[in-house]
Amino acid sequence: RKEVEQDPGPFNVPEGATVAFNCTYSNSASQSFFWYRQDCRKEPKLLMSVYSSGNEDGRFTAQLNRASQYISLLIRDSKLSDSATYLCVVLNFNKFYFGSGTKLNVKP
């Protein structure tokens, strides 16, 4: 079983839509959680960390459910510039485990 699993998508949504991605992780002892964004043929960049109480950054909301071992990312009012692959990342004892990513296409 993979450490981190994500729906690969693609999610095709119109501008202005709300879209949500989920990610599950296998190791209940995982310590920290993140969402990274990766544009086509570019390196990943940190979008936001995910805190136990949930956290929001503008149009982006991240939530963590430790009991069910899943992480979510909600994007409100999607913009064309949000089109990218979103990587779920879990930290276990100094090692980062990356999901394969969920591809988002925001259409005009």
Add this chain to the structure above:
Amino acid sequence: GAGVSQSPSNKVTEKGKDVELRCDPISGHTALYWYRQRLGQGLEFLIYFQGNSAPDKSGLPSDRFSAERTGESVSTLTIQRTQQEDSAVYLCASSSRTSGSYEQFFGPGTRLTVL
């Protein structure tokens, strides 16, 4: 300030040749990671350096792969006797690991093609 840099940006080699990939982390970052990303796939952990501690090599796929880091600066990833399945983008990331921050800053990657 300067980010993580990697060289070369692209490398085409013939099967069986050795290649060396270089990573210059952000100055002061004690943690350095190497990952491999095959086309359409997620990032695969290869090796982790933290300060002067022994590196975590648990992700290296075979003994053809090795990596070194000089203190808290440059790192090189060496692949010996390259195979076609080694074709991928090799990404390096560094992190300061201070104040509980685990953000990794990635370099642009080296795209390796083995013919």
